[in-house]
Amino acid sequence: MAETAGFHVVRSGAAADGRAPLVLLHGSGGSERSLTGFGQRVAGGRACLFVRGRVPWEGGHAFFRRNPDRSLDHADLAARCDEFCDLLRRLAASEGRPPLLVGFSNGAVMAAAAILDAPALSSGAVLLRPLSPRPQEPFPSLDGYPVLLLGGASDARRHPSDTPILAERLRQAGARVTARVLPVGHDLDEAGEDARLARDWLAARD
Structure with a gap:
């Protein structure tokens, strides 16, 4: 495990043919190990970078806090997104190109926030069980940014x-x-349509 920009990051595999690596972001109460199996199913030869959220949460970790009623803590999300974008900036420099984001639940919201704040720091995203990080604010121009959403x-x-x-x-x-x-609930269907659709979408990226 390596520490980058204050985040614990675990790398699996090496990039094939110079393709962008995947940065995988777990849900609330998870860890850098939560999406290991899913990442292996969808990577298609890409390197996987599994990131641990920095907020202690429900016996595990999260990328940002929620309010007691489970609504998004938008102030914390904005602050944590700045930290996450710093991580993406460093990963893009070290990997030689912006990564692809794969986020689940809390991690999907963080990935979406990073897309809106700094789309140039990633080259596409898979958002699994997402919510809008800015439900009342206008979105910036995303000019062809590729994204897959699975609810x-x-x-x-x-x-x-x-x-x-x-x-x-x-x-x-x-x-x-x-x-x-x-036709699923909140949990990932790791061996079913979530994995198949994400794998096929990622395979077409570059």
């Missing part, structure tokens, strides 16, 4: 409209969006 139709932690609304706002900002709402 769950029976997700107890999300409203059924969350994924479609975020997808439409990203499209209006100019992103190239693929979005699906799958």
Whole structure:
């Protein structure tokens, strides 16, 4: 495990043919080990960089805090996003190109926040069970930024409209969006459609 910009990062594999590595961000209460299996299923020969959130949370870690009613703590998210963007800046320099982001739940919100704050620091993103990091604010121009959103139709932690609304706002900002709402709950379907769709989408990136 290496420490980069104050984050614990575990690397798995080496980049194939100079392709962008994956940066994987776990959900609330998780760790850098939470998405190991998913990363291996979807990487397709890319290096995987598993990042641990810096906020102690529910016996594990998170990338930003939530309020007691589970709504997003937007002030903490903004501050933590600055830290995460510093990590992405350093990873892009060390890897030779901006990475692709793969975020689940809390990690998907952080990935989405980083896209809006600094789209040039990543080359695309897979957002699994996402929420908008800026529900009341305009999005910047994303000018062709590629993103895949995967929601769950029976997700107890999300409203059924969350994924479609975020997808439409990203499209209006100019992103190239693929979005699906799958017949699953909040948890990842690691051996099913989540993995298949993410793997196929990532394989087409470069």
